[in-house]
Amino acid sequence: MLNGRILDTGKILVPTLQWYISHSCNLTCTNCSNLNNFAISGHNTYDDTIAKNWADKLHVNDFCIIGGEPFTNNDLNTWALGLRKHFTCRDFRIVTNGTLLKKFAQDIPKWIENGITIEVSLHSENHFKKAFADIDEILQGQYTRTTKQQLQDSGCINHIACGYKDAIMVDNFPAFVINYKTKFYPWGVRGVKDDVWQFYDSDRELAHSNCWHKDTPYIYEGKMYKCGTMVGAKGFVQKYKVRDKDKELVNAYKPIDIMSNNLASQIQELNASIPQCTMCPNNSNTLQKIQLDKKKILP
Numbered sequence: 473m474l475n476g477r478i479l480d481t482g483k484i485l486v487p488t489l490q491w492y493i494s495h496s497c498n499l500t501c502t503n504c505s506n507l508n509n510f511a512i513s514g515h516n517t518y519d520d521t522i523a524k525n526w527a528d529k530l531h532v533n534d535f536c537i538i539g540g541e542p543f544t545n546n547d548l549n550t551w552a553l554g555l556r557k558h559f560t561c562r563d564f565r566i567v568t569n570g571t572l573l574k575k576f577a578q579d580i581p582k583w584i585e586n587g588i589t590i591e592v593s594l595h596s597e598n599h600f601k602k603a604f605a606d607i608d609e610i611l612q613g614q615y616t617r618t619t620k621q622q623l624q625d626s627g628c629i630n631h632i633a634c635g636y637k638d639a640i641m642v643d644n645f646p647a648f649v650i651n652y653k654t655k656f657y658p659w660g661v662r663g664v665k666d667d668v669w670q671f672y673d674s675d676r677e678l679a680h681s682n683c684w685h686k687d688t689p690y691i692y693e694g695k696m697y698k699c700g701t702m703v704g705a706k707g708f709v710q711k712y713k714v715r716d717k718d719k720e721l722v723n724a725y726k727p728i729d730i731m732s733n734n735l736a737s738q739i740q741e742l743n744a745s746i747p748q749c750t751m752c753p754n755n756s757n758t759l760q761k762i763q764l765d766k767k768k769i770l771p
């Protein structure tokens with residue numbers, strides 16, 4: 473509820489900000505809140521002016537690079553170091569499914585030196601084992617593995633927002649934090665009928681009040697969105713056949729432009745529900761075990 477507060481420094485508070493750099497993902501986890509289990513594709517290119525402009529205006533405590541799967545974006549190293557230069561907040565993470573860590577093995581030590589943590593969000597026991605083997609190889613055994621409790625007891629900076637299971641410490645810095653979850657609330661689209669995909673038809677306020685995405689704006693293609701679901705939905709309705717009313721609702725959403733004359737008040741409005749919340753589930757249902765697979769062709 474704090475989004476949009478103007479601080480004494482003149483900056484606009486956005487406690488948690490996610491920067492979305494790719495629609496593509498190599499997995500198909502059901503319940504993906506950003507609809508990246510579907511074959512939406514496309515990577516974004518880093519623009520230093522856009523990054524600086526947002527960083528000059530915002531005060532962020534917890535910053536994440538996210539997708540899709542950020543490790544599918546070949547420019548990830550440029551993104552990571554570029555955004556880190558401008559966003560000097562305590563917690564700076566890249567969130568990944570952990571399957572492609574070795575693709576950036578050469579760059580990861582630089583990220584650690586620059587205070588970038590990799591949050592490995594794992595949804596299967598197999599991925600869990602492989603990710604640890606890859607981390608061990610990348611760090612050449614030069615780390616200590618610690619639990620959340622040990623980390624908090626040590627007084628080390630910690631990533632309380634993400635509920636990780638344990639951490640891989642390098643020189644007392646959480647180089648990797650591990651988030652292992654196999655159950656999620658329903659999300660994304662409700663189903664498909666006669667080749668037409670359907671979103672939910674929920675009560676706007678109920679869906680919003682139960683939504684764990686609701687206070688986390690995303691930056692995508694230089695503009696700020698209410699949530700990752702809206703970013704993914706924009707890609708989804710371009711590629712898949714949906715009901716006319718769903719398409720109109722998604723396309724009616726207008727993200728915030730950095731050049732807006734009333735930026736702070738627009739960001740404050742992000743604290744409230746949006747008409748598009750009706751497309752999401754009410755999420756009063758029980759957690760579902762996630763089903764995941766590899767995409768046959770990497771988009």
Ligand code: SF4
Binds near residue numbers: 683698700752
């Ligand atoms: S559209 Fe509303 S309910 Fe759906 S994820 Fe975004 S904030 Fe949550």
